[in-house]
Amino acid sequence: MRTERELFLQLMVSPESRALRHAFFAERAAAKIPDVPEDTKTRPVRKAAVIGAGTMGGGIAMNFANAGIPVSLLEVKEDALQKGLSTIRKNYENSARKGKLTAAQVEERMGLIRPTLKYQDLADADVVIEAVFEEIGVKEGVFRTLDEVMKPGAILATNTSTLDVNKIASFTRRPQDVIGTHFFSPANVMKLLEVVRGQATAKDVLATAMELGKKLRKTAVVSGVCDGFIGNRMLHPYLRQANLLLEEGALPQHVDSALEKWGMAMGPFRVSDLAGNDVGWFIRKRHYAEDPSSPKLPLADRICELGRFGQKTGSGWYRYEAGKRDAIPDRAVEELIAAHRKENRIEPRKINAEEIVERCIYALVNEGAKILAEGIAQRASDVDIVYLTGYGFPPFRGGPMLYADTVGLYNVVRAMNRFAANPHADPGFWKPAPLLASLAAEGKTFN
Numbered sequence: 001m002r003t004e005r006e007l008f009l010q011l012m013v014s015p016e017s018r019a020l021r022h023a024f025f026a027e028r029a030a031a032k033i034p035d036v037p038e039d040t041k042t043r044p045v046r047k048a049a050v051i052g053a054g055t056m057g058g059g060i061a062m063n064f065a066n067a068g069i070p071v072s073l074l075e076v077k078e079d080a081l082q083k084g085l086s087t088i089r090k091n092y093e094n095s096a097r098k099g100k101l102t103a104a105q106v107e108e109r110m111g112l113i114r115p116t117l118k119y120q121d122l123a124d125a126d127v128v129i130e131a132v133f134e135e136i137g138v139k140e141g142v143f144r145t146l147d148e149v150m151k152p153g154a155i156l157a158t159n160t161s162t163l164d165v166n167k168i169a170s171f172t173r174r175p176q177d178v179i180g181t182h183f184f185s186p187a188n189v190m191k192l193l194e195v196v197r198g199q200a201t202a203k204d205v206l207a208t209a210m211e212l213g214k215k216l217r218k219t220a221v222v223s224g225v226c227d228g229f230i231g232n233r234m235l236h237p238y239l240r241q242a243n244l245l246l247e248e249g250a251l252p253q254h255v256d257s258a259l260e261k262w263g264m265a266m267g268p269f270r271v272s273d274l275a276g277n278d279v280g281w282f283i284r285k286r287h288y289a290e291d292p293s294s295p296k297l298p299l300a301d302r303i304c305e306l307g308r309f310g311q312k313t314g315s316g317w318y319r320y321e322a323g324k325r326d327a328i329p330d331r332a333v334e335e336l337i338a339a340h341r342k343e344n345r346i347e348p349r350k351i352n353a354e355e356i357v358e359r360c361i362y363a364l365v366n367e368g369a370k371i372l373a374e375g376i377a378q379r380a381s382d383v384d385i386v387y388l389t390g391y392g393f394p395p396f397r398g399g400p401m402l403y404a405d406t407v408g409l410y411n412v413v414r415a416m417n418r419f420a421a422n423p424h425a426d427p428g429f430w431k432p433a434p435l436l437a438s439l440a441a442e443g444k445t446f447n
């Protein structure tokens with residue numbers, strides 16, 4: 001027992017222990033919203049509806065069925081509806097095969113999902129979540145119709161990843177009932193739910209969405225409206241540094257393995273191949289059009305121009321053998337990167353794992369600081385929870401903001417100043433966010 005106690009004390013003061021305790025309390029803190037009292041009366045959610053039975057809509061509908069809440073699933077065309085339903089059934093049957101569900105449970109859950117092509121069938125739902133194509137015109141049509149048909153007091157939610165929730169709310173005459181519910185793919189598996197609070201979102205709608213998150217067994221985190229919300233907005237600078245590292249001398253497998261050894265569930269290039277490189281490309285093209293001076297990712301664009309969308313096309317940053325998911329380093333990618341360096345007169349250098357990790361993780365930290373200062377995230381630990389539950393950030397490091405606190409913000413800023421001296425690392429990128437700079441100067445922490 002003496003030995004046990006000695007070891008326990010050693011572990012208790014370790015950074016890993018601190019990180020895990022931080023994550024525990026952070027998850028509880030995320031449920032609290034300073035200006036929404038805990039006794040705010042929520043709206044009942046007994047019936048739900050989902051618009052669009054694609055990748056996300058199907059998974060979201062499964063969440064409701066799993067929680068025992070009947071859910072209507074609406075599509076525009078019969079074949080899309082049938083395709084969506086058969087994917088859902090396949091998912092449930094896979095779970096049954098693994099012994100996670102009985103055959104009766106599969107039927108019970110399928111029975112809670114009510115397919116339809118008619119908006120009238122949704123009219124009495126308490127909450128409706130839209131998961132149609134990511135195009136503002138399509139969303140506008142859906143929200144105008146919802147405004148016409150849904151009963152008063154119904155919550156109108158959008159699963160948009162990048163569009164302006166305030167604008168979507170403005171398509172209705174009830175912006176107070178509109179909110180963002182940003183699920184992560186696969187929606188039936190991933191724990192994270194970003195609840196996006198619009199300018200006009202009513203407090204009881206926000207409280208109801210947070211409560212619904214709990215019912216659906218998600219970890220809900222409040223985010224303000226901005227491009228990419230908390231998680232994907234931070235991903236941009238992270239991926240930008242990952243791409244710049246390639247330009248300077250690293251290969252996708254070097255970047256991925258450095259970050260994976262550090263603890264990330266998957267490195268950025270393997271993740272992109274899994275999620276589909278076209279998803280980010282689509283968003284970048286919109287950014288380029290909106291702001292021609294926005295930073296480019298020429299290598300990522302090139303990969304997409306070649307149709308290398310990732311696992312689904314058999315090649316991306318890596319190549320994949322038919323039916324397998326193993327990422328195999330690809331000479332073609334190496335050549336493409338080498339050609340890019342030559343064209344831009346970049347003399348490749350050997351980049352060590354420590355620099356790879358610091359540049360990618362501090363890119364997250366700096367954007368996290370901006371998100372905090374802007375009030376997009378309510379608290380630093382909310383940012384940590386987003387990365388721990390949605391982006392495979394290692395739990396024993398406690399999330400990007402706690403990690404920065406652990407390293408010491410002074411040290412983070414010092415490393416950033418060093419990167420700023422490297423012309424290939426995008427010097428302007430490394431200007432510390434004002435909040436980070438001031439906390440570092442005062443010897444304080446984010447948490």
Ligand SMILES: NC(=O)c1ccc[n+]([C@@H]2O[C@H](COP(=O)([O-])OP(=O)(O)OC[C@H]3O[C@@H](n4cnc5c(N)ncnc54)[C@H](O)[C@@H]3O)[C@@H](O)[C@H]2O)c1
Nearest residue numbers: 052053054055056057075076080131132133134160161185
């Ligand atoms: N795929 C992801 O990883 C992911 C993650 C988070 C959020 N999102 C967001 O979720 C939404 C849906 O994305 P997805 O990946 O499921 O797309 P998807 O293309 O797989 O599915 C969209 C579905 O909507 C249907 N649809 C289109 N217009 C419709 C309309 N007017 N009425 C009813 N149904 C309509 C389509 O037939 C299709 O089945 C998008 O806003 C996307 O940005 C996607």
